[in-house]
Amino acid sequence: MHKITWIDTHCHLEMLDKDAESVLRVNEEEGVTHCVTIGTNHESNQKVKDYCHLFQQIFGTLGFHPHDAKNVQREQLDWIREETQKNKKIIGIGECGFDLYYNHSEEDKQKEVFAQQLELADELGVPLVIHSREAEKQTRDLLDSSEFKGLSGVFHCFTSTKEFARYVLDKGFYVSFNGICTFPKSKTIREVLSYVPLERIILETDAPFLTPVPFRGRQNRPGYVALVGNYIADYLGISRDEFSQKVRRNTQTLFQRMVYEG
Numbered sequence: 493m494h495k496i497t498w499i500d501t502h503c504h505l506e507m508l509d510k511d512a513e514s515v516l517r518v519n520e521e522e523g524v525t526h527c528v529t530i531g532t533n534h535e536s537n538q539k540v541k542d543y544c545h546l547f548q549q550i551f552g553t554l555g556f557h558p559h560d561a562k563n564v565q566r567e568q569l570d571w572i573r574e575e576t577q578k579n580k581k582i583i584g585i586g587e588c589g590f591d592l593y594y595n596h597s598e599e600d601k602q603k604e605v606f607a608q609q610l611e612l613a614d615e616l617g618v619p620l621v622i623h624s625r626e627a628e629k630q631t632r633d634l635l636d637s638s639e640f641k642g643l644s645g646v647f648h649c650f651t652s653t654k655e656f657a658r659y660v661l662d663k664g665f666y667v668s669f670n671g672i673c674t675f676p677k678s679k680t681i682r683e684v685l686s687y688v689p690l691e692r693i694i695l696e697t698d699a700p701f702l703t704p705v706p707f708r709g710r711q712n713r714p715g716y717v718a719l720v721g722n723y724i725a726d727y728l729g730i731s732r733d734e735f736s737q738k739v740r741r742n743t744q745t746l747f748q749r750m751v752y753e754g
């Protein structure tokens with residue numbers, strides 16, 4: 493019988509308690525064929541590169557999380573440029589954006605580093621993985637004022653309103669959902685879920701964070717993207733099989749470097 497399969501488009505493998513081999517073994521049992529591990533700072537970017545090199549099922553993105561904006565050096569951005577140019581398993585830039593909830597870096601610094609990553613994505617022709625928390629206005633202002641018109645990307649861990657989703661969709665970006673939509677309190681997110689066209693949805697875990705129901709309290713892992721996918725398919729009233737195929741197609745349309753057998 494044909495098996496339902498998923499891709500986790502956003503996890504942080506180096507932050508998991510389990511090593512990559514056992515993570516990938518469980519993924520296979522759970523029907524998760526690939527995962528994308530996301531860089532957040534210079535050290536994590538080096539690890540992303542290593543994972544991509546060691547494991548065929550792993551793709552990566554390189555970038556600087558807004559939390560780490562304060563530590564970014566020019567040479568580290570240059571390193572990302574060079575690595576992305578020569579390494580086809582690096583499929584995007586990020587995660588980048590604004591986080592004005594935690595404010596671990598000054599807002600101006602977050603903006604500067606986000607803008608530098610927009611420039612890189614434009615230059616390299618790869619999509620952005622955007623983190624925007626309590627920063628809708630700042631994110632819009634920066635994207636709208638950007639001279640780069642052909643940018644593509646995804647708003648990961650989407651937790652904003654329908655209005656902001658409209659903006660994201662009008663810009664041509666994708667919306668990524670994770671375990672948060674399974675939480676009892678996430679009514680607003682489920683409304684957004686019904687609002688976003690199927691062609692623009694992609695899925696993630698953000699592991700090790702945000703473990704979906706019914707495993708809250710345990711550490712999250714890429715294999716649990718299957719739970720998120722099943723939950724959303726059921727919620728939207730479409731077959732899990734059809735939904736998984738749609739989302740897989742969306743993922744590859746967005747991340748054009750994600751090429752694999754089968």
Ligand SMILES: [Zn+2]
Pocket residue numbers: 502503504530587698
């Ligand atoms: Zn993340």
